[in-house]
Amino acid sequence: MPHSDFIQLMKEKAETVQAIVSKINHMEQAFRYTIDLTQKQGGKTVAATGLKPSESRLLKKACEASELELLEFPLRSHTHEIHTSLTPVDWGIAETGTLVIDSSSEDVRIATMLAETHIAVLPASKIKPDSESLEKELNAVLMADTPSYYAFITGASRTADIERVLAIGVHGPQELHILIVEEDSE
Amino acid sequence: MIKTAQDMKSYKKQLKEALSDQFLRTALDNFYTAYRENRSAVYDGIDFESIKKEIATEKDGALPYLEDLYEEFKVHAETAGAKVHIARNAQQANEIITAIAKENNVKKIVKSKSMTAEETFLNDHLEKEGFTVTETDLGEWIIQLRKEGPSHMVLPAIHLSRHQVGDLFADVTGKKQNSEDIDKLVKVARQELRPTYLAADMGISGANFAIAESGSLGLVTNEGNMRLVTTMPRVHVALVGYDKLIPNLKTMLRILKVLPRNATGQAITSYVTWIKGAVECGASPSNRKVMHVVFLDNGRLALAKDPVFSPALRCIRCGACANVCPVYSKVGGHKYGHVYIGAIGLILTLFYHGIENDRVIVQNCINCQACREVCPVDIDLPHLIKKTYRAVLDQDGKTPAKNFILSRVMKNRRLFHFILRQAHLAQKPLARKGPMIRHLPNFFEKRHGFRSLPVIAETPFRDQWKHLRKHLVRPKYTVALFAGCAVDFIYPEHARALVTLLERHRVQVEFPKDQTCCGLPASMAAEEATARDLALQNIRAVQPEKYDYILTLCASCASHLKHNGFKIFKKDSDWLEKLKEFSDKIIDFSSFMVNVLDVSSEGIKATHKKVAYHAPCHLCRGLQVTTEPRKLIQLAGYTYIRSKDEDVCCGFGGSYSIDFPEISAEILKKKLDNVEDTPAELLVTDCPGCVLQLRGGMNKRGGKIQVKHIAELLAETKQ
Structure with a gap:
């Protein structure tokens, strides 16, 4: 299977679990997407992890221009007020539309757990066909002597605990947006 | 509190109540059909038969070494800052967890779903010790508020209607709830529980996997509550059965292929999480989580050495053995297990919760083999249920009159x-x-x-x-x-x-x-x-x-x-x-x-009469013969008409239909209803037991469809 097929599979599988998937070419588009979506949903705040200092400054400026607040770290002091989170993704798993995120940093955990809307940025080159093909990478993290918190995220949080009716958005984010970055098309 | 019947008379009374609960009946009937349909779709392209054999081999291979795997896990988890404990029994587990809570000045505790904590009745213990404990899984929260036990391992509140949940949430919030809107009811839980995570001092979780080679826990969830429970409070305690120890990540990834598919019909759950050691935690003065892992023995290590029952420890708690059980689908989990429910529950109850809680329920297996077929770790559940019943009889030192006569006469x-x-x-x-x-x-x-x-x-x-x-x-x-x-x-x-x-x-x-x-x-x-x-x-x-x-x-x-x-x-x-x-x-x-004989339709005068087929449990699952009878009906010149749930038990089960006639009658009713929903003029099967049950039921209800053994049908064809 050529890699472009995995990108397509990733998109399809993520969409079957109610993730909203778009393709972008660079980070600035992700910022625009984040701000537009937050405004559309009536949110006031954005939490972003994993950005370079220059990107962070850029996002802060853009947020301010749109009357949104880019929340400062540590996010634990903002647990009541995170509307949108924007986080990078380490890997994608096409077979199931899964995002793989090293969440050992508490800020990453809080951003991906407490936000109403989670926007995840996934480089197309990081999409693997299945979980087995990530075994080595994942095991390298787990086998290190340091503590770790590692996550597979597939779609928004969900339950079927009342009459087996599927409801999206229980305790975790109510929406999951995936932005696939296709660098080679730049 | 869980009230499992301890004698047949009160069990029969409980069964009668369950059978007359209309909501439960409809909910379980719908679930029964929907689960089986979803499951077959989600296994598309996956070789279930091979994977289950591989997992069974891996799990069996680990059983003699559980204590070594524990040591390996402990070394790695403790290097990363966790503290690992052994609890020999339920009481010890509860005491260890209480001591951890006291040591850390804990007042409020949030919990994510853990069958192991249900097994030890951890909440009762912690509440008696003065702690506030809140379950955060939606279903678990509901049953905690109602002071009930789970009625299903994966869907703990499946026995309740939206109206019952709506009324409960109205009490909790002091506001009237629109029970028709399940999305809104779910949001009530979101709003009510959010502050609880943030205020809690300690989070308690279970784990689906304890990976020995890295000392990490693997957790498989959907709602996101477990992630909050293990992130927000400064203390995390994971209570894990010894049977969850596996050698490596490879085994976990393999099991992950079948666990969500079997449990909920998902290719993967929303969240799969690995936690190792004391991760960063801003709520803790040291900025590191106070992390404890408690391994529960409670009979598991002895079970691992048992030549007959050790396969029961392969169980990965997918709950599928209940989902496909025709008896469960009629009476629900509160009447089909103690803490652990379904086929595996009928077995494990004897080992984890004592003979008094298993003596009666273990007899309620119709031996239709549906659980054995669906089990993702290849446990011969019907066989072990009979072995469990034997163990109950031996421990009691009694021979029921039926058994005495049966043995003597036979x-x-x-x-x-x-x-x-x-x-x-x-x-x-x-x-x-x-x-x-x-x-x-x-x-x-x-x-x-x-x-x-x-x-x-x-x-x-x-x-x-x-x-x-x-x-x-x-x-x-x-x-x-x-x-x-x-x-x-x-x-x-x-x-x-x-x-x-x-x-x-x-x-x-x-x-x-x-x-x-x-x-x-x-x-x-x-x-x-x-x-x-x-x-x-x-x-x-x-x-x-x-x-x-x-x-x-x-x-x-x-x-x-x-x-x-x-x-x-x-x-x-x-x-x-x-x-x-x-x-x-x-x-x-x-x-x-x-x-x-390779019979053909040559020379046969086709009647094209419409014929429905009932697949006997011991043919379609016991012998795995599925295509031949249907083909034979057509070769004999009849038109085969498919009916719903053809391969579901007819409710006969030999002496089962005499021991539990109320349940047998309900299973039969559904079967005949499904056949009568088709235009079939004849119902054919290939087991005289099924003929007895189906013909008897059809005759009693004055139905027009004739029931025949497939050999009779063939003999009637005209050349």
Whole structure:
């Protein structure tokens, strides 16, 4: 299977679990997407992890221009007020539309757990066909002597605990947006 | 609190209540059908049979080394800052967790779902010690508020309606709730529980996996509450059964292929999380989580060494054995287990919660094999349930009257057959010349009256045989007919139909006269010694070396004779070779016609009558024969009409339908409703037990659809 097929599979599988998937070419588009979506949903705040200092400054400026607040770290002091989170993704798993995120940093955990809307940025080159093909990478993290918190995220949080009716958005984010970055098309 | 029946009388009362709970009945019926449909879709492209065998091998391989895996886990987890404990029993686990809470000045605790914590009744213990404990999984929160136990391992509140949840949430919030809007009810939980995570000092979780080589826990969830429980509070305690220890990540990834698919029909859950050691935590003064892992033994290490029961420890708690169980689908989890429910619950309860909680419920298995087929770790659940029942009888040192009589009578073929012949005379006045007894005499309880009963034949097949036997010159095959008691004594016409039919195909039929009961009823009553004795009698009587095949008209006999002998003979028995020859030659009617005789529709006058089919449990699952009977119906010139849930049990289950007539009647009703929903004029099956149940039920309800054994159908075709 050529890699472009995995990108397509990733998109399809993520969409079957109610993730909203778009393709972008660079980070600035992700910022625009984040701000537009937050405004559309009536949110006031954005939490972003994993950005370079220059990107962070850029996002802060853009947020301010749109009357949104880019929340400062540590996010634990903002647990009541995170509307949108924007986080990078380490890997994608096409077979199931899964995002793989090293969440050992508490800020990453809080951003991906407490936000109403989670926007995840996934480089197309990081999409693997299945979980087995990530075994080595994942095991390298787990086998290190340091503590770790590692996550597979597939779609928004969900339950079927009342009459087996599927409801999206229980305790975790109510929406999951995936932005696939296709660098080679730049 | 969980109130599991401790005697049959109160159990019967509980069952009656469950059967009259209309919401529960509809919810479970819908779930039963939907689960099976979703599951087959989500396994598309996955080789379930191979994966389950691989997982079973890996899990079994780890069982003798659980204590080594524990040590390995401990070293790695502690290097990363966790503290790892052993709890020998439930009390110790609860005490260790209480001590951790006290040590850390904990007041408020949030919990994510853990069956292991349900097993130890951890919440009760912590609340008695003065802690506030809040369950955060939606279903668990609901049942905690209602002070109930879970009725399903994956869907703990499946027994409740949206209205019951709406009323409960109205009480909790002090605001009226719109119960029709399930999305809004879910949001109530989101809003109510959010502050609880943030205010909690300690989070308690379970784990699906404890990976020894890295000292990390693996957790498989959907709602996101477990992630908050393990992130927000400064202390995290994971309570994990020893059976969750696996050697490496590879094993976990393999199990992850089947766990969500089997549990909820998902390719993967929303969240799969690995936690290792004391991760960063801003709520803790040290900025590191206070992390503890408590491994619970509670009988697991002994179970791991048990030559019979150790496979029960393979269980990965997917809950599927309940989802496909026709009995569960009628009575629900509160009546089908103690803490652990479903087929695996009937087994584990004896080991984790004592004989008093298992003595009665363990008897409620209809042996339809649906759980064995769906189990993703290849546990022979029906077999272990019978073994569990045997262990209960042995521990109690009692032999129920039924077992005593059954063993005594069955072992002596002449006595057994004498009694069957006498039964014909006793029944005669009741039948009033017809083939059925529609109204049972008064000494039977009313609940047995859900089906008409057939009359024992005046002349059993064995007495008709000397007049029927024909000697064929140069036959194509020589087969022994293993009639089984039902065909021999109730439906000799099925066997006559077979003999006529096979003569047309130039097959020499013999009827070894000393054959007796196949032994399945003895196995079902956990009378293994009797079953073994009967197996020997049959091998001696039939002399398998003389025949090309041993043909049966009864799927239950066939499946028992083919597979169960190997489970009841000792591994070094002198009879194994003979048993194998016997077992290898067993064949069911449809397979013989289609695969051996290769019958065709040539020369057959097609009637195109519409025929529905009921797949007997012991044919479609026991012998895995599924295409042949359907093909045969069509070859015989009939139009095969598919009905809903064709491969679901008819509710017979031999003596099950006498022990639990209320449940048998409900399963039968659903089956007949499904058949009557089709335009079929005939209902065909290939097991005399199913014929008895289906024909009796159809007769009782005055239905128009005729029920026939497939051999009768074939014999009626016109050339």
